[in-house]
Amino acid sequence: xxxxxxxxxxxxxxxxxxxxxxxxxxxxxxxxxxxxxxxxxxxxxxxxxxxxxxxxxxxxxxxxxxxxxxxxxxxxxxxxxxxxxxxxxxxxxxxxxxxxxxxxxxxxxxxxxxxxxxxxxxxxxxxxxxxxxxxxxxxxxxxxxxxxxxxxxxxxxxxxxxxxxxxxxxxxxxxxxxxxxxxxxxxxxxxxxxxxxxxxxxxxxxxxxxxxxxxxxxxxxxxxxxxxxxxxxxxxxxxxxxxxxxxxxxxxxxxxxxxxxxxxxxxxxxxxxxxxxxxxxxxxxxxxxxxxxxxxxxxxxxxxxxxxxxxx
Amino acid sequence: xxxxxxxxxxxxxxxxxxxxxxxxxxxxxxxxxxxxxxxxxxxxxxxxxxxxxxxxxxxxxxxxxxxxxxxxxxxxxxxxxxxxxxxxxxxxxxxxxxxxxxxxxxxxxxxxxxxxxxxxxxxxxxxxxxxxxxxxxxxxxxxxxxxxxxxxxxxxxxxxxxxxxxxxxxxxxxxxxxxxxxxxxxxxxxxxxxxxxxxxxxxxxxxxxxxxxxxxxxxxxxxxxxxxxxxxxxxxxxxxxxxxxxxxxxxxxxxxxxxxxxxxxxxxxxxxxxxxxxxxxxxxxxxxx
Numbered sequence: 001x002x003x004x005x006x007x008x009x010x011x012x013x014x015x016x017x018x019x020x021x022x023x024x025x026x027x028x029x030x031x032x033x034x035x036x037x038x039x040x041x042x043x044x045x046x047x048x049x050x051x052x053x054x055x056x057x058x059x060x061x062x063x064x065x066x067x068x069x070x071x072x073x074x075x076x077x078x079x080x081x082x083x084x085x086x087x088x089x090x091x092x093x094x095x096x097x098x099x100x101x102x103x104x105x106x107x108x109x110x111x112x113x114x115x116x117x118x119x120x121x122x123x124x125x126x127x128x129x130x131x132x133x134x135x136x137x138x139x140x141x142x143x144x145x146x147x148x149x150x151x152x153x154x155x156x157x158x159x160x161x162x163x164x165x166x167x168x169x170x171x172x173x174x175x176x177x178x179x180x181x182x183x184x185x186x187x188x189x190x191x192x193x194x195x196x197x198x199x200x201x202x203x204x205x206x207x208x209x210x211x212x213x214x215x216x217x218x219x220x221x222x223x224x225x226x227x228x229x230x231x232x233x234x235x236x237x238x239x240x241x242x243x244x245x246x247x248x249x250x251x252x253x254x255x256x257x258x259x260x261x262x263x264x265x266x267x268x269x270x271x272x273x274x275x276x277x278x279x280x281x282x283x284x285x286x287x288x289x290x291x292x293x294x295x296x297x298x299x300x301x302x303x304x305x306x307x308x309x310x311x312x
Numbered sequence: 313x314x315x316x317x318x319x320x321x322x323x324x325x326x327x328x329x330x331x332x333x334x335x336x337x338x339x340x341x342x343x344x345x346x347x348x349x350x351x352x353x354x355x356x357x358x359x360x361x362x363x364x365x366x367x368x369x370x371x372x373x374x375x376x377x378x379x380x381x382x383x384x385x386x387x388x389x390x391x392x393x394x395x396x397x398x399x400x401x402x403x404x405x406x407x408x409x410x411x412x413x414x415x416x417x418x419x420x421x422x423x424x425x426x427x428x429x430x431x432x433x434x435x436x437x438x439x440x441x442x443x444x445x446x447x448x449x450x451x452x453x454x455x456x457x458x459x460x461x462x463x464x465x466x467x468x469x470x471x472x473x474x475x476x477x478x479x480x481x482x483x484x485x486x487x488x489x490x491x492x493x494x495x496x497x498x499x500x501x502x503x504x505x506x507x508x509x510x511x512x513x514x515x516x517x518x519x520x521x522x523x524x525x526x527x528x529x530x531x532x533x534x535x536x537x538x539x540x541x542x543x544x545x546x547x548x549x550x551x552x553x554x555x556x557x558x559x560x561x562x563x564x565x566x567x568x569x570x571x572x573x574x575x576x577x578x579x580x581x582x583x584x585x586x587x588x589x590x591x592x593x594x595x596x597x598x599x600x601x
Contacts, residue, residue: 006598047517048431092393094430117392117420117429126420127393128348211403212597213395220347259575261597262400289575289599290400 006209009258010284012266014205018243025138025238026247029063030186033148036061038155042072052076053102060156062114063148069118070111070153071095073102074162081164082107083309084157088150088172088179089116091199091214092127104302105310107163109156113149113179115142131217136231143200143239150179151186158189167191167309171301173292174263175199177254178241181271184252185244192308193252194301195271197260197292201241202267204233209264242267245274251308253281255297257288316504316530325441325531326486329451332363338459342372348396352376352407355396362417362455363448369421370414370456371396373406374465381410382470382589383460385490387453387483388416389475390499392430400578402597410465416452418445434499434510439524441531446500450486450532453479457487470589476548478534481561484545485537492588493545493563494581497554500532535560546584548577575600 019025040060048055048071056072074082085106089095094117101108114123115130125133125142134140153170157163169192170180178200184193199214206215207222222229237243252275256268265284272282283300285293319325340360348355353373362368373396375381384405388394394415397406405411415421418428418436428436428445437443453473460466473480473490478498484490499508503526507515511529515522530536538560545565547554558565566584570577579600586594 047513050516092391092395092399094392097431117427128395210598212400213397213403214399216397216403220350223350224347257573257575259599261402261575261578261599264599287575288573289578291572291574293573295572 009265010269012205012269014202014242014267014270016202016204016240016242016270017237018246019234019237022238022243023247026186029144029148030151033063033152036063038152038159040156040159048097048099050099053099055097055099058109058156060152062152063145064123066114066122066145066149067119068111068113068149068152070109070156071097072156073098073108073110075102075105078105078162082162083167083169083305084109084160084163084165085168085305085309086111086150086153086157086170086183088153088170088176088183089113090173091131091175093174093176106305107157107160109153111150111153113146115146119149128213128217128220131214132221135218135221135235136228138235138238141235141239147179147182147186147239150183154183154187154189165189169193169305169309171305173197173294174290177263181241181248182239182244184250185247188249190250192250192305193248194304195252195254196294196297197256197263197290198241198254198268198271199263200239201271202264203236203240205267205270206264209266210261212261214262241271242274245271246276248275249277251279251304252277253283253301253304255283255285255292255301257290257292258284258286259289260292262290316502316526316533316535318536319441319527319530322531322536329363329447330454330486333451333454333458336361336363336365338455338462340459340462345371348373350403350406352404355406358412358459360455360459363451364417366417366426366448367422367424368414368416368452368455369394370412370459373397373411375407375410379410379465380467381465382408383410383412383466383472384585385456385460385471385473385483386411386413387456387473387475387479388414388419388449389477390430390434391419392428393420400574400597402595405595408591408595410463412456412460414452414456416449418449431510431513434508435514438511438514438528439521441528444528444531446532450479450482453483454487457483457490461489472585472588473543478532481534481541481545482532482537484543485540488540488542490543492585493541493543494548494585495545496548497534497557500529501534501554501557503529503533538562544588546581548581
């Protein structure tokens with residue numbers, strides 16, 4: 001689609017449709033996931049701990065027997081139960097240690113879903129490649145397990161005595177934003193969610209709206225295998241953040257850059273529009289790209305979680 | 313001035329690295345990669361050898377048509393992944409520029425036998441400049457230049473080393489064939505005042521090693537390379553903070569302070585490269601138009 005044909009981002013109409021069995025598909029996977037013991041190991045990492053923050057190396061079991069890694073950070077000084085926050089990673093990002101969240105008083109968990117380093121012993125399609133791995137089959141597509149790996153971060157927090165299971169949030173930007181949406185849609189225990197420039201929303205829209213990686217991976221694949229377009233579209237509909245929207249009922253904020261060259265702002269609006277929550281807020285930042293206006297939005301994000309998870 | 317001290321054997325240290333590279337055959341293996349080839353370019357994976365010896369990796373995109381082509385070297389960044397083209401760049405760029413995007417030792421596709429961890433790689437071998445992983449990591453940037461110089465499609469008058477990091481400056485200092493640099497001071501600029509988080513973690517656990525760690529990092533401080541950087545340079549950073557560095561760089565240098573907008577900063581960078589390489593138009597992604 002050329003610039004002259006482009007409509008304002010908030011008026012764009014998505015091509016994504018919701019499969020009739022979308023909820024059944026995910027409810028079945030959640031039931032499978034619930035039957036898998038977490039088998040979490042939690043080991044203090046002195047190298048990454050500070051006088052104020054304890055950092056733990058965490059591993060847990062997920063779908064298909066894949067072992068998932070994560071970093072868990074806790075304030076050393078604490079009284080009573082802590083609100084929990086999950087920080088979800090970008091597509092190319094190596095999951096960071098969430099010390100800054102812990103400094104703000106959260107029990108903070110940063111997971112590395114399958115395929116990321118530290119979680120790639122059993123599943124490793126690589127980058128580029130992860131986005132299109134088994135993209136013609138919803139039952140083996142990358143993000144089937146990847147979304148469940150992210151959803152099971154909530155199980156990890158619930159397993160911790162120091163976490164108040166009634167006060168848990170999810171946050172992330174880019175792929176982390178997409179995972180915040182999917183996790184909020186899959187786990188009703190999530191009480192607040194923040195999604196920056198969400199990736200994995202409007203896959204089939206994005207390949208028409210932009211010619212940049214990582215969505216370019218899908219275009220590359222379809223250039224080589226044009227006959228598989230229908231199968232790809234059908235698979236991706238099960239993983240599209242736009243289709244998770246009706247399952248989300250917690251307070252949620254979405255923030256986007258109107259000049260985002262990675263995750264088109266049109267798709268951020270399309271995802272936001274389907275979210276069922278009564279308490280939802282969109283923050284569009286003109287003059288910003290894939291940074292999603294974080295220079296302006298950082299304080300708003302902190303206040304949002306403080307209001308929903310700490311001031312109770 | 314940098315507050316870091318220049319090691320007495322700084323020149324000898326880097327001469328040794330360059331000597332090891334010279335003695336190590338590049339031994340490239342290119343393989344056509346149809347899935348990343350487009351109407352703009354043909355794409356290849358390239359495996360080649362750096363010091364150690366260690367087998368490295370890169371994605372090579374060559375525009376269709378007659379070369380030579382202006383060339384962008386996108387060397388390894390400090391993370392696990394190297395993409396054929398940076399996330400968010402207009403794919404059409406690969407029709408104008410020859411693009412070589414490489415993975416250094418420890419990164420994906422170059423992670424055997426050594427697989428880096430992030431965080432963690434930064435302090436690998438940090439107790440000594442001889443064992444620091446960055447000795448090899450810098451050499452991997454240089455080796456990428458060496459490989460490009462074997463390619464007839466590369467326009468030697470327009471060869472840019474690009475990464476928001478200090479590595480392009482180090483590379484241009486040690487490989488004068490690099491004509492343009494887009495970079496930043498990076499993590500190792502003036503580490504006497506502030507060290508990266510990973511190093512801070514390390515020193516918290518091993519405070520007795522502070523002097524030797526800072527000595528190691530000084531071998532990678534771009535300030536000590538600056539007088540040998542003759543490439544036309546765009547430095548991304550706070551003008552006041554980088555003033556000693558920009559004054560020391562031998563070539564003409566522009567400084568760009570971030571507007572903390574990937575759109576505005578990205579537009580500036582794309583225009584700068586286009587101007588430097590003699591193009592009137594700029595290839596930018598749809599949402600920047």
